Amino acid sequence: MAQGKTADQDQVALICERYQNDPHRMLDILRDVQDQxxxxxxxxxxxxxxxxxxxxxxxxxxxSFYAFLSLTPSGRVTIRLCxxxxxxxxxxxxxVEAFETALxxxxxxxxxxxxFSLEYTPCIGLCDQAPAAMINDVVxxxxxxxxxxxxxxxxxxxxxxxxxxxxxxxxLSPYERAxxxxxxNVRHAGAVLLGPVxxxxxxxxxxxxxxxxxxxxxxxSGLRGCGGAGFTTGMKWRFAAQAxxxxxxxxxxxxxxxxxxxxxxxxxxxxxxxxxxxxTIAARAVxxxxxxxxxxxxxxxxxxLIEEVLAERRAKGLLGKAIVGVEGxxxxxxxxMGAGAYICGEExxxxxxxxxxxxxxxxxxxxxxxxxYLGFPTVVNNVETFCHAARILDCGAQWFFDMGTEGSHGTKxxxxxxxxxNPGIYELPYGLSVRALLEMAGGEDAAAVLVGxxxxxxxxxxxxxxxxxxDDLATGGAxxxxxAERNILEIVEYYMSFFVHxxxxxxxxxxxxxxxxxxxxxxxxxxxxxxxxxxxxxxxSATIIETSRCGLGMTSPNPxxxxxxxxxxxxxxxxxxxxxxxxxxxxxxxxxxxxxxxAKRRSSIYDKDFTK
Amino acid sequence: MSDLPKARIATASLAGCFGCxxxxxxxxxxxxxxxKLVEFDRSPLTDIKRFTRRCDIGIIEGGCCNExxxxxxxxxxxxxxxxxxxGQCAIMGGLPAMRNAIMHSDEPLRECLEEAYIKGxxxxxxxxxxxxxPALPLLLDKVYPCSEVVEIDYQIPGxxxxxxxxxxxxxxxxxxxxxxxxxxxxxxx
Numbered sequence: 001m002a003q004g005k006t007a008d009q010d011q012v013a014l015i016c017e018r019y020q021n022d023p024h025r026m027l028d029i030l031r032d033v034q035d036q037x038x039x040x041x042x043x044x045x046x047x048x049x050x051x052x053x054x055x056x057x058x059x060x061x062x063x064s065f066y067a068f069l070s071l072t073p074s075g076r077v078t079i080r081l082c083x084x085x086x087x088x089x090x091x092x093x094x095x096v097e098a099f100e101t102a103l104x105x106x107x108x109x110x111x112x113x114x115x116f117s118l119e120y121t122p123c124i125g126l127c128d129q130a131p132a133a134m135i136n137d138v139v140x141x142x143x144x145x146x147x148x149x150x151x152x153x154x155x156x157x158x159x160x161x162x163x164x165x166x167x168x169x170x171x172l173s174p175y176e177r178a179x180x181x182x183x184x185n186v187r188h189a190g191a192v193l194l195g196p197v198x199x200x201x202x203x204x205x206x207x208x209x210x211x212x213x214x215x216x217x218x219x220x221s222g223l224r225g226c227g228g229a230g231f232t233t234g235m236k237w238r239f240a241a242q243a244x245x246x247x248x249x250x251x252x253x254x255x256x257x258x259x260x261x262x263x264x265x266x267x268x269x270x271x272x273x274x275x276x277x278x279x280t281i282a283a284r285a286v287x288x289x290x291x292x293x294x295x296x297x298x299x300x301x302x303x304x305l306i307e308e309v310l311a312e313r314r315a316k317g318l319l320g321k322a323i324v325g326v327e328g329x330x331x332x333x334x335x336x337m338g339a340g341a342y343i344c345g346e347e348x349x350x351x352x353x354x355x356x357x358x359x360x361x362x363x364x365x366x367x368x369x370x371x372x373y374l375g376f377p378t379v380v381n382n383v384e385t386f387c388h389a390a391r392i393l394d395c396g397a398q399w400f401f402d403m404g405t406e407g408s409h410g411t412k413x414x415x416x417x418x419x420x421x422n423p424g425i426y427e428l429p430y431g432l433s434v435r436a437l438l439e440m441a442g443g444e445d446a447a448a449v450l451v452g453x454x455x456x457x458x459x460x461x462x463x464x465x466x467x468x469x470x471d472d473l474a475t476g477g478a479x480x481x482x483x484a485e486r487n488i489l490e491i492v493e494y495y496m497s498f499f500v501h502x503x504x505x506x507x508x509x510x511x512x513x514x515x516x517x518x519x520x521x522x523x524x525x526x527x528x529x530x531x532x533x534x535x536x537x538x539x540x541s542a543t544i545i546e547t548s549r550c551g552l553g554m555t556s557p558n559p560x561x562x563x564x565x566x567x568x569x570x571x572x573x574x575x576x577x578x579x580x581x582x583x584x585x586x587x588x589x590x591x592x593x594x595x596x597x598x599a600k601r602r603s604s605i606y607d608k609d610f611t612k
Numbered sequence: 613m614s615d616l617p618k619a620r621i622a623t624a625s626l627a628g629c630f631g632c633x634x635x636x637x638x639x640x641x642x643x644x645x646x647x648k649l650v651e652f653d654r655s656p657l658t659d660i661k662r663f664t665r666r667c668d669i670g671i672i673e674g675g676c677c678n679e680x681x682x683x684x685x686x687x688x689x690x691x692x693x694x695x696x697x698x699g700q701c702a703i704m705g706g707l708p709a710m711r712n713a714i715m716h717s718d719e720p721l722r723e724c725l726e727e728a729y730i731k732g733x734x735x736x737x738x739x740x741x742x743x744x745x746p747a748l749p750l751l752l753d754k755v756y757p758c759s760e761v762v763e764i765d766y767q768i769p770g771x772x773x774x775x776x777x778x779x780x781x782x783x784x785x786x787x788x789x790x791x792x793x794x795x796x797x798x799x800x801x
Binding site for chain 1 (some may be wrong): 763
């Protein structure tokens with residue numbers, strides 16, 4: 001669509017007005033523009049800039065940052081193939097080929113009539129049913145070439161992506177729609193989250209206590225953040241409660257982007273009320289009136305479900321003014337959609353994104369608990385953390401404290417995927433060994449297990465007795481299983497390319513260093529590495545970790561460092577001492593091939609002279 | 613001291629401007645002391661074209677822009693114990709590497725040559741022919757710093773390096789005590 005026409009620009013202006021021309025809602029505005037016009041033109045950016053009082057370059061900064069916003073026209077049906085390593089091992093190449101053949105163009109392109117786009121996207125949180133893809137706002141899982149051919153034929157025949165899920169999609173409830181699209185694969189329901197959960201029992205008990213009492217209880221339970229970093233939740237809430245400010249915010253981080261993690265997806269589908277209950281309790285505890293639920297763009301299919309839950313709770317008086325009749329306890333939540341940026345799972349970047357800025361991390365300190373969203377004290381917690389908090393208020397701190405191990409109390413959701421018989425969600429107390437989890441999941445044949453996603457640790461068979469706790473193998477929940485037939489270096493190279501793609505670009509060591517790391521790993525795969533390259537990997541990794549501002553750069557070398565430590569033979573087997581100290585990576589034949597064509601002659605030095 | 617065999621040095625200028633070789637002369641009268649310790653083998657300074665025997669130190673000026681540069685550099689690596697890159701072109705590609713900026717073209721090399729010999733606004737080439745004598749070595753797809761082609765042991769920074777820095781490096785290498793440069797000597801701002 002042209003978007004140059006006045007009528008279109010009027011539409012854009014209307015979208016801006018829908019958000020009160022508020023520059024902090026830039027991401028919502030641009031998402032709506034993208035949804036309506038399938039891309040964001042220069043004229044549109046100018047209109048948005050004029051309406052929101054920003055410069056055009058500021059708008060472009062946001063529009064160009066997020067993967068789901070496009071600056072060139074994308075197809076009316078945009079197919080995003082999940083390109084995670086788990087999907088690749090689960091048969092993605094054949095699926096890609098089927099898509100390309102059926103659509104008649106390659107990945108990365110848009111059809112000439114503007115009907116279809118086909119692109120890759122990193123992990124969309126469906127590793128337990130890979131290969132998977134997003135088609136506009138719906139997701140399709142367990143893809144096979146046959147399924148792809150049927151889907152493309154249906155779409156070409158004029159069906160909507162929604163019709164692929166069910167012929168009576170519109171009649172289904174949001175929950176049923178989500179269930180039709182995605183299996184939740186709950187393999188082991190634990191005592192806290194996935195077992196029987198009474199409705200709003202925690203909230204009722206919380207309202208009978210003082211805010212300080214709630215925090216004391218959370219602190220006594222030993223609950224730690226479930227997103228990966230494991231900061232003590234009670235302490236976080238206490239800092240925010242103590243901060244003096246006119247406004248305070250509760251933000252739920254539902255941007256689980258760590259490849260191999262999909263536990264929040266299951267909680268958002270099965271326990272949305274528990275999550276909102278936990279956020280409401282947090283609001284009561286710290287004295288916040290406003291909340292934001294930041295849902296990753298890849299989970300857009302859950303949006304109607306969350307919105308329905310919020311509306312339902314507002315109607316029941318569980319959100320809004322004077323909650324459950326408690327005078328002065330006002331709290332409401334808005335849903336903020338992300339737009340395809342892994343970095344926005346980082347606390348500071350997530351806040352930036354909520355503020356309508358590119359998702360770049362913020363300098364710390366000050367920490368969000370004193371200076372967060374719009375400069376106000378903000379509690380940012382993971383989905384699972386809020387759910388735990390609500391259950392702790394219901395069943396008591398001691399009950400939670402007694403589960404797990406010393407230092408890691410309660411249960412944890414593990415999302416297991418890869419080469420195992422039963423991929424899915426396991427809610428288990430902390431302290432279990434990796435081996436025990438593998439036995440439950442039917443992954444005893446594993447040769448390598450990635451605990452905590454690429455920014456975590458890759459361990460080998462000899463250390464499967466290590467424990468899943470904060471003190472040994474800390475994880476946000478991702479457990480990716482690899483069998484002996486997988487190539488460790490291929491996995492490492494994929495994860496490095498993931499970090500290259502997802503670095504926000506603010507810090508040079510992360511933006512550039514990760515590219516160098518990826519190239520160095522590629523050298524190992526090609527058998528062109530020399531012994532000095534192992535030291536180079538370690539040295540460059542140390543630099544990136546030391547000099548990056550946020551967690552992405554501080555953990556991005558982990559796939560390399562943990563495999564160097566736990567799979568040293570994989571690297572040393574690929575190392576060759578250079579002959580005559582001449583670099584094996586420099587290939588004279590490819591370096592002169594262009595000149596050969598241009599000069600229309602052979603090399604007198606490097607080509608054989610057949611006339612002699 | 614005179615009893616010891618002299619250290620043998622070889623030098624070459626690849627894709628450089630010969631400025632670094634000229635800078636060797638900037639070590640001034642210390643050159644007389646230096647010549648008591650060394651002798652030059654293959655080098656434009658002696659006009660010896662081939663290695664007469666293995667050398668202790670090879671000094672390389674310039675990066676690699678054509679196949680002959682690569683050939684010479686590999687030859688130096690095989691025939692020298694220590695290989696030293698001198699000047700910005702050897703270390704990073706330097707001025708010639710500006711052509712590496714033509715990277716978004718389908719045919720970067722053709723574009724570069726046409727700009728240089730035909731289309732450039734200040735080009736005076738009545739024949740409109742891009743030189744292609746069989747004696748000319750083939751160009752590489754881009755300009756490479758020496759360390760991407762062979763392993764380089766030491767690098768002497770500067771464009772061109774000062775006489776002090778060159779003397780510091782050579783004296784250190786000859787005595788076997790080279791520990792890097794004085795910070796003040798490699799500050800250029």
